[in-house]
Amino acid sequence: MALSISAAVLLGIIVAVLLKGGHVRSDSALACTLFGFTLAATGLAPAINSGLTSIAGLLSSL
Template sequence: MILSVSGVLLLGTIVFLFCRNSGLKGSHAAVCGLFGFYLAGTGIAPGIKAGGDSLAGLLGGITF
């Protein structure tokens, strides 16, 4: 659950910065959000979640 909330906050921040600095329109961001909701209901959603979890584990294992 913590990973999901962190991912949502990170992606929300990126979308906000794109809207503000790169000219991403609010309607485009809304379409991307709706696409994500519809994609979550498909059969590929578990694979996407597993890939995100794998990436988070990889990034979490990096030591500086």
């Protein structure tokens, strides 16, 4: 059985776990989130998306 999960959901879960464990403060998590939204609006977004798609394809073939 294959499980499909969005990268946004997976990263959101990781951030929630890090916040709950006290490894990341809420202001740092907010700054990283805002940076991600800002980065998504730049010309670098297609290259990042392509890289994530390649990594996901590589992991799914394992």
